[in-house]
Amino acid sequence: MSADAFTASVNKWFLGTNNPKAASYVDLSDSVLFKGATGQAALSVAQGGYGNCWLISSVEELAAVAPDRLSGLISANGNGTFAVKFYSGGADNPFFITVDGVASSQGASVAGGSWVRLLEDAYVEAMASGYFVANGHAQIENDYSIGMGGNYGRIAQRSLTGGVNKIYGSGIDAREAVVAALEDGSGLVTHGSWRSATDENGKTTLVGGHAFSIIGVNETNGKYIFRNPWSSSMVFEMSAQELDALPGSCNFSVTEMGDEYGSQALRDMTAAGATAMAQALTDTAALVQAMAGFAQASGAMTTASPEDRPQTAAPLLATSR
Numbered sequence: 001m002s003a004d005a006f007t008a009s010v011n012k013w014f015l016g017t018n019n020p021k022a023a024s025y026v027d028l029s030d031s032v033l034f035k036g037a038t039g040q041a042a043l044s045v046a047q048g049g050y051g052n053c054w055l056i057s058s059v060e061e062l063a064a065v066a067p068d069r070l071s072g073l074i075s076a077n078g079n080g081t082f083a084v085k086f087y088s089g090g091a092d093n094p095f096f097i098t099v100d101g102v103a104s105s106q107g108a109s110v111a112g113g114s115w116v117r118l119l120e121d122a123y124v125e126a127m128a129s130g131y132f133v134a135n136g137h138a139q140i141e142n143d144y145s146i147g148m149g150g151n152y153g154r155i156a157q158r159s160l161t162g163g164v165n166k167i168y169g170s171g172i173d174a175r176e177a178v179v180a181a182l183e184d185g186s187g188l189v190t191h192g193s194w195r196s197a198t199d200e201n202g203k204t205t206l207v208g209g210h211a212f213s214i215i216g217v218n219e220t221n222g223k224y225i226f227r228n229p230w231s232s233s234m235v236f237e238m239s240a241q242e243l244d245a246l247p248g249s250c251n252f253s254v255t256e257m258g259d260e261y262g263s264q265a266l267r268d269m270t271a272a273g274a275t276a277m278a279q280a281l282t283d284t285a286a287l288v289q290a291m292a293g294f295a296q297a298s299g300a301m302t303t304a305s306p307e308d309r310p311q312t313a314a315p316l317l318a319t320s321r
Helices: 003-013 038-044 053-065 067-073 115-128 153-161 171-183 240-244 264-280 284-295
Strands: 025-027 074-076 082-087 094-099 102-104 164-168 187-193 210-217 224-227 235-238 250-256
Touching: 038 053, 038 067, 053 067, 053 115, 053 153, 053 187, 053 210, 053 224, 067 074, 067 082, 067 115, 074 115, 082 115, 082 153, 094 115, 102 115, 115 153, 153 164, 153 187, 153 250, 164 171, 171 187, 171 210, 171 240, 171 250
Parallel strands: none
Antiparallel strands: 025 102, 074 082, 082 094, 164 250, 187 210, 187 250, 210 224, 224 235
């Protein structure tokens, strides 16, 4: 590997300077990730100028159902960069994307902190690097306008949690799975709508070509509680029967979240590897030998092969519309 290639790799993977293309940027490196407790973070999640309701509704759902996972989803590295944790192909293959705090000025709201805006940045970078191909995303150019469009809710949930999901085409068919997922916080539920509706006061509820999070089921009347990612104030209820009576189609994506740290076998393997690495780094000869490996010619960082990515399959180290 040449010196220039090595420097470029360090800048990309460790300093987070591989920013996706955007019309304009804002520097959030000095901003707090969360304003207030993570348990209240869902209240501030709001879609920005991109058509990524599929991602923001999934993020909002995660924040509402499993806020304890947010500190493992994104964390500050202490040097103006941030580590964002995703999954590729399942819970046993977590990886980290480092971002430098420079994000698109058109992204999600930062009213509750910078975490969602930075997550958008990391998500596009992960798509561009091909990490989400195993989840169903195509590899794309490193560009917000390309990565933040489309309709990929179920893929976003796999990427955020490493879980597996199932799609239901009606409110009645989905009900049992939705209740089970939300009752104990073991799953995420989002709704993709190609229907439009208003309530008895003429206020817009469902929007066609849009994604919503399902943040609960009303225990009294049994209705689904929908949340529009445009604003935390856009919450409404609708029964499965009311929903299914509307013209058009819809789907419910119910994702069973995997263990945040992967399987026990993975954790045991990682712990053993960490111990071996710690021992090796106390041996000067071993350290010199390891550093000598940088002199080997390699085009790995341009091919983004898994063995050349600075991934961590361990318990957290740093952690459309």
